[in-house]
Each structure stands twice: as structure tokens, then as C-alpha cells.
Amino acid sequence: MRRSFKKLFIAMLAVALVAVVSPVEAETLRLLTWGGYAPKEVIEQFEKETGIEVKMTKSNNEDMISKLKATGGSGFDLAQPSQDRITSAQADFDIYKPIDLSKIDASQIIPSMLAATKKNTSLDGKVYGVPHVWGTSGLVVNRKMAGQIKDYVDLCGPGLTGKVTYRLKRPTLIGFAFSMGEDPFAAYSDKAKYEMILDKVEKKLIDCKPNVKAYWSGGDAMLNLMRSGEAVAAMAWDAGGWKLNKDMADITFVAPKSGALGWIDTFALPRKTKAEEAAYKWINFVMRPEIAGKITSSAGNFTAAKGGDQYVADKLKAQFQESFPPADVDNIKWYPPVPPGLEEIEGKVLDRVKAAQ
């Protein structure tokens, strides 16, 4: 028996040692990204073409910043934060590395989006982001059961007790502010004004709480709630609405009256990226129109790749046009960069909403 114990112990030691000693096989690219932005198919094609292995970690804006803050900008080789969240995080925590634009094939990218992103992600004259996927936040509504919902505030309407879901994150605050007739973006530079707006929103959200089934945090959670009928309306991303629409015609994405919130997710290099070349290769690879099309099909959102939409299924285009009549496209509110300090105020509002009963 003693021998078997020794064997067990030695076996464990061996496993542990092998795990340590075994070198990282091929070159790897560690992606910190959103669900759907790196579909299996695309990864496989990239691996075949370059021999670089891709390892993907699903994440969201806050999580990306917090992970990179904790690692001091290491642990990942390429991240995909939204363009408005880059500069403040960079200023505070120094977690990104400037992009070498000469290594980006700019000809593949829609120039207006590239220019806008460049502008919004510049700090001290250095550019930290390149656009990738863009989309909007708005309403996902089960038209049969909650057809009356046209704007964010309608989520708090009567007869919806325990039937709606949204995130407890800053887009919700911004969206509600717009639908309550305020312009939070204009108040970005005026802290006092901004706080006043948020106070109003906070009250609204607390009053709204009985209507909430759950605060979703990941896209799939929202999809499941809507699909199972446990929720009939949600504040969510357009892509989620369209995905649901494919299976259940009653559910679709609706651009709210006060305007959908437009976001652009970017490519940003963590400061201590270990595979910078691979990261550039990946960026140039996924911005190819046919690859961009595949990503759009998987994520449900359009990309900043020139001509990417030719490869997108007609169904999605039709859904987009249905949700966004031309006037609504013009009405999209694009996020300006968040000045530092605002998120702290927002955080407290969110906490208070969460805690209210």
C-alpha cells in the first residue's frame, strides 16, 4: 500500500512538472474579446494560414479593463474594448500599447470609421484603437406580448411586472437618460449636470425594479430569458434581437424613439503583448471582407471592414433595414470617449439601483 501511495504522489508530481516544463507549443495569440467576435471557423482558417494558435477568452468592457489592470497589461495579446472606454483606462492604468498604424492595412477599413476611432482613442498623440465591430443598443421586444414598447422608459410601463430585463451597466443609464429627454453626452464635460441627470435616471430605474425579471450580464442570458418567454422585453444589443428574430418572428430589435446607442468595438494592444506581430496579422486577417462577413454572421453585428456586408446573408440586412429606417440611422447616438471620473459616479448609481428594494 505504501508503494501505491508513493506512486500516486509521484504521478501527481509528474503531471505538475510536465505542465510546467512543456513549452507553449506553437506561437499563440491570446485574444480577450466578446462572444461571437472570433468564431471557430475563422480561428481555424487563421491557424491554418499562419500556424499561429488562437486562444480566446470571452469578456466585456469592464472585465477587459479589470483583467488588464490586474495583469498590468500582460496575459493577453489582443483586446477588443469599445472605443469610448480606451482613453480613460489608459490614462489611469497604462494598460495599452499604441497601435503602429503602418502595420494595419488601412485599405480594408471604412475610412470614416477608422478616422473616428483614431480620434476617440488618441491619448498624448498616440492612437490606441482600430475599429472592428460596430452596433447599437436598443430594445428587444416580443411584439405580440409587449408591442407597446417604443422607448427605454416604456420598459417601466404597467402590466410588465417581472417581465423585462436589462443590464445594470452604464449603457442603461445613458439610454434611459436619452429617453427621459436629457442629453447625457452633452453633459459629459459638466459633472454637476451629469450627476443631476443620473439622479433622475436612478429614481426611474428604482421605480422600474418590480418590472425587472433579472439584470442580465451576458448576451446568452438575455437570449435565454427572451426565448423561454420569461421576459418579453429587454434593453439589449441589436444583434441579439436579430438572432432571436430568426427563430421567433415575434421578437425583434427595435431602435428606440430617443435613438439607439451606437458603439464601436476596437482592437487594442495590451501593453505587454507577447505576440504583437500575430496580433497585427489577426487584425488584417479578420478585416478581409469575406472574413468580416463571417464574423458578422456569427456576432450579428456589422464590421468596419470595407465591403464586408456583401458577404452577409440577406436576412440580416433585411433585419437591419427593418429595425433602422433611414431616420433612425441618423438618430443613432454614438458614444463619445468617457472622461475619467464619470464611471465612479455611475458605479454608485448602479449600486444604489441594485440595492433598492
Place this chain on the structure above:
Amino acid sequence: MIPTISSSLYFRGTYAVYVGLFFIFLITPLTVVGIFAFNDSMFPSMPWNGGTLAWFLNETEPQLGLFHDEDLLESIGVSFVVACFTTIASLVLATCNAFLFEREQFPGKNLLYILMLTPLVIPGVILGVSILAFSSTIANWAEMQFDYDLEFLRPGITLVVLGQFAFITTIATLVISARLRKFDSSLEEAAMNLGATRIAAVMTVTLPDLKPALIGAGIVCFLMSFENFNTTLMLVGSDAPLTIAMFDRLKEGSTPVLNAVSLLLMVASGVLALISVFFQSEKPGS
């Protein structure tokens, strides 16, 4: 209220029913998890759509089975490696600690003993957070001073192991100390008297005697590491252990593949439990 004291049939009956209900309470959630691993539905919920093994074996989305779900399999691998390291490190230190506190006399021993026990009353979250904060402080300082990144101090497997090691050691120490306390130290003296050096005496006499405790503690360490969530969550890097991977999916409302993983875990734990029972009941000297 013991069998030798008679009590009414009614009392005994009620008592037995109560205990029975308790065990139903204990077993139900686990049984349910296991059963729904075989439900042919996209959600781990009613209605029952008939049995299937798809959640183990199916090769394609959307009903991707466990054995083809690379992410889950990889996270099991990560958990396994982490658990191995944690177990080894905790056992080694815990054995040292047991000898330190049971055998040695030194000033401040009581204080150190209490400090040794403190991880039991530090919430796992805080332990994780504090280790994260401290390791980044050091790593940032090293980067400033020497322009060198101490990568192992950044969130990742090493830090996860360290974090788990911090509190699992205490538990292992308690298990091993309890056994060492019962150990007749004259056996060790006898060994030295028969010509063994102190180290040889410990290796040939004391450690074999501690073996059941070491195996028991090892299994406990392994399981605690494998199951840990709170501390790990704060320290995890790009390689997610199983609990973190499962939590990420659970938040999103995952498919019954999670039931499949859970069932697998239950079976594996059951086997470990049997091993430990087997070793504990083993007669000394065989």
C-alpha cells in the same frame, strides 16, 4: 434519547421521518443535476424531452457534448494541474507545520498557531483580493525598479495555485496535526535508539504512520482546490479553471452540457471518496 432509554414509538417514528426528509433534502439537487444531463433539450429545465447521451457525445453545435467541448475539456485540464500543484505544496508545508506545532517548543508558538488558523476566518474573496493586490504591488514595483515583469505574480495559474495554497494548507495542517498528535513519539525515539538519525526516524517510522492522514488530507486538498471558486475568481488569468468556466456559462444560462460536467465531477469525486475510505480503514502494517 439513546436506544437504551425507551421512548415512545411515535417519537421515534417522527424522528426517523425527520432524518429521512433531511437526506432527501441533501440528495435532491444533486440527483436533479445528474438526471437533467440526459434531457434532450437545450435548457436544463422541464419539460422532459426524452433521454439522450448527446450532452456527452454529440460533436456539433448547438448540442455540443462535453467530450467534444474543447473549452470545457481544457478548463478541466487547468483545474487538474492547479489541483495537483496545490495538493503537493499544501501537503508538504502542512506536514512541516504539523511537526512544527506538535513537536517544537519556541517562544510565540501560540500566537503563530492562531495566525496559522486565521485563513479559516478570512473569507475566500478577501484572501483572493489581498493576494491579487499584494502580488501586483510587488510586480509593479519590480517593473519600476528593474524594468522586469515578474510574470508569475500577474493573474494566472501560478497565482491561483498560491491563493488556494494559502488556505488549503491550514486545513491540511489540521488533518495531519490531529494524526501526529496521536502518534506515540516514543516510536521515533525507539528508531533513533536503534541507530536511525532523526531524519531517518521520521522517514521510516513517523511518515508511514501518518500515511492515512496524508492521503486523506491530499484528497481533501485536491477536492477543495478543484472546487474552489471565490479565491480563484480573483486570481484567474487567461486559463480558466473549470469552476470559473462553468460560472461564466451558468450566468448566461447554459445548455445541459453543464449537467454533464457536473455528473462527471460527481462520479470522479465518488471514486476519490471510495479511495479515501479504503485508505482510512486500511489496517496499519499491511
Place this chain on the structure above:
Amino acid sequence: MPENSNVTFDLECRQVTKSFGDFTAVDQVSFQIPTGSFFSILGPSGCGKTTLLRMLAGFQHPDKGEILIKGKSVLGTPPNRRPVNMVFQHLALFPTMSVTGNIAYGLKRRNVKREEIRTRVADVLKRVDLPDAGDKRIDQLSGGQKQRIAIARCLVLKPDVLLLDEPLGALDLKLREQMKVELKLLQETFGTTFIYITHDQSEALVMSDQVAVMNQGRFEQVGTPQELYYHPETSFVAGFVGDSNRWEGHIDAIEGERIQIKTVEGESFVGRSIVKHQLKKGDSVEVYVRPESVNIENPKNRSDLPNQCRGEVISVLFDGARSQFLIRLPQTEGEISVAMPQTGEHAQLRKGDSINIAWAADQCLCFRRSSGNHDG
């Protein structure tokens, strides 16, 4: 103890002292043990005998003094290098090993060759009369067998001195009696020097060539069992070795070796003084009389012993060969134990009978009262 340079000593202690804080466990103990003898250290628990033994084994280090084995100091030698082996109080057989494993343990530590280990283990097992026990587990052995294995485990190493720490304590009475004899025989066949510590006087008296009586860290007396029994040199030895009746009193008169004592209760006894005590008239003394040295007088045929009493039987304590009468002395209400003669004489005495008892002055030992009292 007489010095004798012709005899070789296996073990010699010189002025060995060991204190734990304020408490002196072993106080300037000196003794010598000739080769091949069976030496016992007898004393009540807490007298320091275990500490002394552990210093011999090397588990404790004396504060002062010198320990020599075969004439060489072993103070700097760690326990595992000392040419002594020890049989522990609870034997300390390794439960994780077989009998063979236990016996071979010390040989393995000396890197003895496998073949030789096998023959030596077989040989020693034969000598302790357990030739087939080699493959047994420790928990399969009886108490007596364990005892023999524990001794075999030490003797196979051919130590200069074997230390035994009350190894019979855990055994039941019958087995203990049997093991006493067996131990003595083992010692004789192996010819190894045994140092045996015990609080049981019978073990010490039966087995030993020499016995040291130890009390409060000191050796009170070293001698053969007979010397200790018949000629105790201190009141402690008198009280500890064998049974005794004890009184306190003072000296009324001294006539050579004969002394006249008046006890606290008022009895007058005639006793004998131990030479080295040099008692004077008026000194406080303790008086010891063994129950077995008290005669029960035939009323028709009185002896002329100097100490004569009349008393009433208040209890008959029947215990076979060790039966006693408890007798009250009516003048003083004092009590005295008297051994029941094994001849059957007086067997008819019952509670309430009155009898005459008497004893010789030589059987009535007087010692100066020591300050540290004990209940002998």
C-alpha cells in the same frame, strides 16, 4: 559502594545532574555497573529515574556530570550512535512494520548486508523463542510476545547496555510474574548488562543483581535486594522496600545500639539505630517494623522479646500468602499490621479477638526524621 578497579564497568555515571527550571530531576547521581549484571533503579513515579534513563539513552543531556560507557564518555554522542538500546515503557514497536521489519530496523540503519540481516533476525527470534513470528504483524502478537520482540529488537544489535523502562507495567499480573522470570533468564543467556527501571519493588527484587533506590533525584541506597530489605540505610528505603508499620516519635534513652523510643501516640519501643545516623537522646525519629517480623505470641508461652503489646484484632485482610491482621493497640488507639503466619497457626483469629504481639529490637529500625516527609 566500594571501589574495585579490577572489575570492568559497562556503565559509569559521575555526579550526573539534570534540572528542569527550578526542579532538580536528577541530583548528583553516581554509580557503576559491572559487565553482565542486572541493575535496577527502583523509585516512586516522579523520582527522576526515567530522566536518568533517558540521559543514558541520549534523549536528554545532563546539566553536569559525566556518563561513561565501557570507560568512554558518551556525552557528545547523539542517541543513534550510542552503544545502548532501550526497551520502551509501551515497547514502541513500529506498527507499520512486521516483526522482522522491527528487528531488522537497527541492522538496516547500520547498513548490514541483507543476507546477514536475515540470519541475525532468524537467530535472535530463535533465541527469544519465537522462531516463526517473523511475518506476523505487531497487532497479531500477545503482550508477552511483544515484550520479547521489543527485547530481541535491541539485543540483535548487541548493545553494551540494554535499558528497560518499566516494560512490564502494561501487562496483567499473571503475565508480569511470568515475564519477570523470563527477563532474568534472557539476561543470563545473552549476558548483556541490563538497566531496569521500575516503581515495582517486586520486579526489582526478583530480577536484579543490584538495585538502586531512588528518591527525589538522588540514590538513597545501592545494594543487593537482600541488603535493601534487611538493612535499609534510610527511612525512605525502609518504607519503600517491603511493607512496614511506621511510627513517629523521639528517643528516650540510648544504650549502645539499643535505643528506647517513645512514639507520638505514647507507645514505648526498643529499637536499633543505623550506625551512620548517629542518633542522640531527644532526637525525633521514625520507627519501622515489618509486618512479617512481628510475632503473634502464644499466651501460654511468651517470648522474651523486648517489644511486647496486647491488642485487638480489628480486621483480617486475607490475601493468600500476603494475609495480614490489622491490630489496634488499646492504650493508644494506634494500629499495626501483622503478617499471618503461613503455618496455619492463628488462622482461627477473628475480628474482636485479643492477642499479644512481640518483636525483636533488631526488627525495629530507627531513623532520624527527615524534613521531606513521605508516606512510606
Place this chain on the structure above:
Amino acid sequence: MDKSSYTRFSLWILLLPFVLWLLLLILLPHVDMVSISLRERVSARNYTFSFKNYTEFFIEPLYWRTFVRTAWMSVLATLITLLIAFPVSYYIAKMMRGRLKALLFILCLIPFWVSELVRTYGWMILLRETGLLSTFLQWIGLSDQPVEMLYNDVAIMIGLVYTSMLFMVVPLVTTLDSLDDSLIEAGYDLGGSNWNVLTEIIIPHAMPGIVSGCIVVFMLSLGNYLTPILLGGKDSLWFTEQIFTQFITRFNWEQGSAFGILLLILSSLIVWAGLKLSRQSFTNVMS
């Protein structure tokens, strides 16, 4: 070699790894956390010493409320666990014999062999609107529409009690097992009633087990994250969640550290008070 230097040497060898572990993994991280919690961000990458993170806690009622609620729910969970576990432990320790006893005891350990996540997951499947209990209630006709039993305090409580049950049962069975039957028999023999025997013989004897079980269960509940989050849903409101939120979604380590320290102080205070009330010593109870 001198014996005393020999043991000194072994002492240092044993002491060194322990002290390293204690310093590097327990003490210094907490010291560092204190120092982080005393920082306030002035501007980007520029911090100053301040108590703001602590005053924040006292000014903002929401943090207070979460704090008190967490402590209160944990105490409640501990008491409920004790009340449920005591009769069961007693049954196993004193009413059962031999194999059946061992079997029941091992059965109690089963939940431990499965991760907390799986346990909570099981309750989610049972309690959710589309779950087993809801379907069952509809099937037997007690309800005509799906019932949501998840996302409320009762669900949290069930989860907490379930998760910590084992840590109460094991110490209780161990101490009750060590109570000699003859003491109970003597209690009855001398005229005691069931109640007398329970309160004057059994409970005093089981006190160390009760206290150690309570401490562990309390700490586990207080530090729990998964159960309140997954079973509590939108109203979970748990203090550990605040800490996670500060660290992860707000990347405000300063505030998070302050909360962590406060939680640590709270838990130490409650454990200390529990020990004082029950007149037990920490070292005795925990080992």
C-alpha cells in the same frame, strides 16, 4: 553534535517555510490591502493618503444596508443550519450503530464531494420558473401558472443552508460521538427529563462542536458569492458581491480593499463575540 543546536536547527528548518507562507500569503497581502484602502485617486496615476474609502462606506446608506443585511442573513443561515443539523447529527451519533451509522455519516458528506457551483446549479434547476418544483406544483394542481421560486431571499437562504450543512454536521457528529452513553443514562437515572438531559448534559458537551460548526458556517455564508448571485438574482445584494464589483467592474481597488478590510473586521468581531458568549477558545474550537 550538541543536542540543543540539533533541535534548534530542525526548528529553523520547520519554521522557515511556515513563516514565509504566513508573511507572503497571509499577513503582507492584508497589510498591503490596508495600505491600498487608504489611498484616494486624485488624477490619473496619482494617489494620496485619505480615509475617503472608509467614510464613503459610512456616508452611503446602500453599503451599510448591504453590510448589515449580509451579516444578518449569515447569522440567520447559521442558526437555521444549526437547528436542522443538530437533531440529524444526534440521530447519527447516538441513535445509530455500526455500518448504518457510517453509511449515514458518509451520506452527509456527499455534498462536499461536489463543487458548490454544482450544488447551487441543482437548486436553480429545482426552483426556477421552468423548473422541477414549479412544474410539479402545476401538475398536482396547486398552481395554474409557472411559479418563480428563484431570485428571492428564501432561495438564498436555502442555498446557504444547503451549502454549509456539512460543516455543521461533521463537528457535531464528532463531538456528540465522544459523549459517553453512560452520561446520558446517568442523567435519566438521576431523574432527568428529556429536556434536562438535553440542556444540561448533551448540549454542554457538544458546545465546542456547536461553536466550531457555527463559526465555519457563518464564515462560509458571509464570504459566499455564488449562492447569493445565482439564487438571489436582481436582489441578491451581498457584501462580497460589492467587493467583487469594486474590483472587477469598477476597477476601483481602493474602495474594494476598504470593503474587504471592513468585512474582515466585521467577521472577526462576530466570531470573537460568538466565542466570548459561548466561552470557547478559538484554538480549541478550530483544531
